[in-house]
Amino acid sequence: xxxxxxxxxxxxxxxxxxxxxxxxxxxxxxxxxxxxxxxxxxxxxxxxxxxxxxxxxxxxxxxxxxxxxxxxxxxxxxxxxxxxxxxxxxxxxxxxxxxxxxxxxxxxxxxxxxxxxxxxxxxxxxxxxxxxxxxxxxxxxxxxxxxxxxxxxxxxxxxxxxxxxxxxxxxxxxxxxxxxxxxxxxxxxxxxxxxxxxxxxxxxxxxxxxxxxxxxxxxxxxxxxxxxxxxxxxxxxxxxxxxxxxxxxxxxxxxxxxxxxxxxxxxxxxxxxxxxxxxxxxxxxxxxxxxxxxxxxxxxxxxxxxxxxxxxxxxxxxxxxxxxxxxxxxxxxxxxxxxxxxxxxxxxxxxxxxxxxxxxxxxxxxxxxxxxxxxxxxx
Numbered sequence: 001x002x003x004x005x006x007x008x009x010x011x012x013x014x015x016x017x018x019x020x021x022x023x024x025x026x027x028x029x030x031x032x033x034x035x036x037x038x039x040x041x042x043x044x045x046x047x048x049x050x051x052x053x054x055x056x057x058x059x060x061x062x063x064x065x066x067x068x069x070x071x072x073x074x075x076x077x078x079x080x081x082x083x084x085x086x087x088x089x090x091x092x093x094x095x096x097x098x099x100x101x102x103x104x105x106x107x108x109x110x111x112x113x114x115x116x117x118x119x120x121x122x123x124x125x126x127x128x129x130x131x132x133x134x135x136x137x138x139x140x141x142x143x144x145x146x147x148x149x150x151x152x153x154x155x156x157x158x159x160x161x162x163x164x165x166x167x168x169x170x171x172x173x174x175x176x177x178x179x180x181x182x183x184x185x186x187x188x189x190x191x192x193x194x195x196x197x198x199x200x201x202x203x204x205x206x207x208x209x210x211x212x213x214x215x216x217x218x219x220x221x222x223x224x225x226x227x228x229x230x231x232x233x234x235x236x237x238x239x240x241x242x243x244x245x246x247x248x249x250x251x252x253x254x255x256x257x258x259x260x261x262x263x264x265x266x267x268x269x270x271x272x273x274x275x276x277x278x279x280x281x282x283x284x285x286x287x288x289x290x291x292x293x294x295x296x297x298x299x300x301x302x303x304x305x306x307x308x309x310x311x312x313x314x315x316x317x318x319x320x321x322x323x324x325x326x327x328x329x330x331x332x333x334x335x336x337x338x339x340x341x342x343x344x345x346x347x348x349x350x351x352x353x354x355x356x357x358x359x360x361x362x363x364x365x366x367x368x369x370x371x372x373x374x375x376x377x378x379x
Contacts, residue, residue, distance in 0.1 A: 008268040009085040010181050016149035016169070019133065020142035034151040035092035041138065041145060043099040043131045044069075049366035051105035051316075053199055053309065062202050065098050065105075071198060072097065075252060076190035079282075082256045083263070085182045092147070093154030093187040100127025102363045103370040104316030111320035112359055119355035126163060127363050128155045129170070135360060154184030173275065181271045182263075185282035193251050196296055197244050203303045204240050211240070217298050219291035223247050254288040319374050320362060326377050327358040333377060334361065 005011065012029035025033065038044055047066035063071075073094035080090035101124045102108035109124050116122040129152060133144040147155075152170055164171030173180060200220070203209035215221040223246040227239060234242065262281045268274045274281060284292060303309065327333055331342060331354060338357055345353040365373065 004084065005086060006084040006263075008182065008263065008271055008274050010089050010150050010183050010271050011086070012088075014271075018146045018148055019144075020146050022141070022146055029088055030148050031086060031088035031092050031151065034145075034147045035088060035095060037138075037145040037147065038092060038096045038099070038132075041099070041131075041136050043136060043364065044095065046364065046366050047098060047101070049368055050101055050103055051108070051367055052195070053105065053202055053303065062205070063198055065101055068194060068198065069095050069098055072187070072190045072194045075193055075248070076187050078252060079186045079190060079256060079259075080183060083182065083186070083259060085186070089150055089154070089181075089183040090186050090190075092151045093184055094190060096128065096132065096147075096151065096155050097157065097187060097191060098124070098128070099131045099155075100124040100129070100363065102127075102320065103365045103367045104313070104320065107313035107316040108320050108370075111317035112324065112362060115321055115324040116355060116359050119352050119359075122359050122363070123158070123163075124363075125155070125157050125159065127360075129167075130360065131364075135364070150181060150183070153180045154187050157184075157188055178275045179277070179280055181274055182282060185280055189255060189282055189284075192292070192296075193248060193255075196292060196299065197248050197251075199299055199303060200295075201240060201244050203299070204236075206308075208303055208306045208308060211236075213302070214298070217291070217295045219247055219250070219288075219295050223250070251284065251288060251292060255282070255284050258283055258285045258288075316367075316370075319370050322374055323362050323365075323370065323377070324358055327361070328354060334358070 010031070012031055015030050024030070028036070044066070047069060048064055050065040052063040052065055052068045073091045076090045076094040077087050080087040102112050102122075104111075109122065113122040131144070132147050132152065132155065136144050139146065149170070153173070156167075156170060159167070159171060159174045161174060164174035172178070179185065200209065200214070204211065204214075211224065215224055220243065223243045226246065227234070227242045231239075231242070259282045262279075262283065266273075266277050266281060268277060268281075283289070328351075331339055334342075334357070338361055342354055342357055362370070
């Protein structure tokens with residue numbers, strides 16, 4: 001219930017509002033509506049076929065951007081409820097945080113950013129804002145999803161000063177070195193907790209990681225020993241899941257306790273004091289953060305840079321680069337709708353306009369469609 005929220009939480013009835021005037025409903029809060037709009041969006045559905053670590057067609061059991069986002073939301077809701085902040089807002093941010101991701105995960109983003117170097121670059125956080133503010137076309141009264149300021153604030157995890165200057169009030173915190181509300185901070189950390197632990201699961205399932213080798217990471221080793229001492233005959237699958245379950249619980253519990261202490265130290269009386277207090281209030285203890293960071297480093301070196309993952313990443317980069325160059329050379333390859341949007345631009349000869357339309361189109365593709373589209377153009 002809203003009345004049970006802490007004074008420093010985000011309150012729906014005190015929201016900074018939406019870009020476009022929108023009627024309220026009697027039975028859903030502003031943030032529930034944000035969450036529901038995200039779930040019903042085309043961009044959210046497409047996450048089912050976008051890479052987390054493994055390209056979608058490599059196996060049905062690996063995580064995708066969609067399942068990752070759902071897992072982030074579960075962790076985020078748990079933390080938000082424990083800290084008495086707005087669970088609906090936290091969930092909305094968690095579900096929307098990856099809407100702007102390209103096909104093929106970070107490999108696709110890196111390739112598209114390189115292609116857009118002369119046209120303002122590409123960054124998936126900013127692309128998520130473009131989607132919810134402009135690109136989704138579902139409502140008769142406004143473009144995008146018309147989400148609240150607080151949800152948009154949480155989606156925009158990173159932003160350069162130059163880009164922040166173009167975003168009005170949404171970009172002010174990056175100019176003033178302020179923080180977002182606690183719900184946004186929770187979503188940020190929940191994302192890291194989810195991918196650190198679940199990428200271990202997928203890496204072990206794919207046999208790119210090894211349980212014995214992972215024991216060099218203290219956080220993994222502690223729980224491996226704890227599980228093995230209690231159940232010595234578990235199958236590999238159950239052993240893996242039990243270790244990861246315990247790791248998540250350890251990190252989340254530590255985060256909640258540490259964050260409570262941080263909040264009690266600062267004693268913010270409203271969300272604006274959270275924003276201006278000078279530091280993040282949602283964090284792990286130093287010891288747990290160190291173990292979490294070591295695990296993250298291990299994954300970078302042994303999973304994300306694994307030969308098999310890098311081979312697919314290189315193919316993905318080639319596909320994205322090929323599509324971008326092909327569309328820039330011949331806009332007739334684009335859909336009729338996109339060609340029309342270019343023609344309606346103030347200066348149809350402006351390559352920046354064309355490049356941004358092309359980047360929007362590629363960023364919205366699924367892994368499978370990007371491969372199919374590249375094959376179509378090559379024929």
